[in-house]
Amino acid sequence: MRISIMGAGALGSLIGALLHLSGVEVILIGRPPHITEIEKNGLRISGRMEALLRIPTSLHPVECDLSILTVKSYDTREAARQMKGFEFPVLSLQNGIGNEEILMEELGEERVIGGVTSYGALRVEPGHVKYTGEGEIVIGEMNGELTGRIRRISEVFRKANLNVRISRDVKMEIWKKAIVNCGINPLTAIAGVRNGALLEIPTLRKIMKEVCEEAKRIAESYGIRFDEDPVNKTFEVARKTSENLSSMLQDVMAGRRTEIDAINGEVVRRARALKIPAPINESLYRLVKVLENDGRTESSDDSNAPGA
Structure with missing residues (x-):
């Protein structure tokens, strides 16, 4: 599975790093100077683990099998509009209420997967993220169905040693x-x-x-x-x-x-x-x-x- 992290700040970079370490093809999508520093010198993870990783980056959305959205809530609509030309599903792991509704308005209901996470990360400086706390990722279809794609995403996360749970009421x-x-x-x-x-x-x-x-x-x-x-x-x-x-x-x-x-x-x-x-x-x-x-x-x- 090829996964893009849309809005690769602290949290997105951490999740991308953990997926990358398990062998998943990951692309970190974000803004300078964080993304340009990762492109130049790699992504450094400190805290609960120490690693320096070479992960592909982009300043714009790219074709993938799944995009994990970790942008700030006030950037949700703009991020959705940037992804309109693609067909991949989008998993929101954002803070706040209403992100999924915005995504469904812009992308259509069938592309949107709901989720929350309690993993903790802190951006120390551009290119350097501190892993501050192990948590949980909860994912689910917005209509409560238990679909094949939810099971596949969950399995990918489990193989990356991410604590994941499927919810029928996301x-x-x-x-x-x-x-x-x-x-x-x-x-x-x-x-x-x-x-x-x-x-x-x-x-x-x-x-x-x-x-x-x-x-x-x-x-x-x-x-x-x-x-x-x-x-x-x-x-x-x-x-x-x-x-x-x-x-x-x-x-x-x-x-x-x-x-x-x-x-x-x-x-x-x-x-x-x-x-x-x-x-x-x-x-x-x-x-x-x-x-x-x-x-x-x-x-x-x-x-x-x-x-x-």
Whole structure:
């Protein structure tokens, strides 16, 4: 199987490296300077493993049997449009809610596979990724069918020693991870703390619980039925990743755009569509937007903000 990694940043590069080591033909697709450094000097992996790998790269989509999409949520539509001229299936392993819907709008329902992952990676510098945490990859057809392609992808992942699980309800899995992100990501970004501090500081612990409960109620209003309590799951993830800096905190520290729109922002938008209040998610959303804009107001017209 020939697999492209569309959006090969930290996470995509790590998954591509692990697949490459198992003998899979991998192409890393991304942007300079990370991709150009890999092309020139190879991909360095540190942390849980040490390796220097020569993996083919590209700045544009290429023909393959499967594309794993790991771009930031705000780049999903543009990435989908770049892949319109191809026919390969696309597996989303992104953060947030709504990525799969965008992909289906642009590419057609039959090409899109849903998924989530809890593998941890950090880009140290261009061409160098730190493998920070072994996790799980959950994949599934958006309609819940157990198809041959899902089984084949799962087998390829297993041969690469990736922890993979097939879900018959991948929409629930996406919401569950999104609720974890709703609790951990904005609070760590706003407070400037590691994940574990959300358990240690009583006020942050309380807010984390409340924001997850609010998001859970909204998910259930859309017919989502969880296989475990996402609030408890959030606390479990915070414990297991207590020393980690969340991706949103890393983005804020580096002055980059965050994925808040696809996480708490999307929860607020969907709550608004049902006329359900979501004040905690909305407050966290707006605070992170202030951080994104370096303390400046978003604009003189705030009408595009969720809940406005």
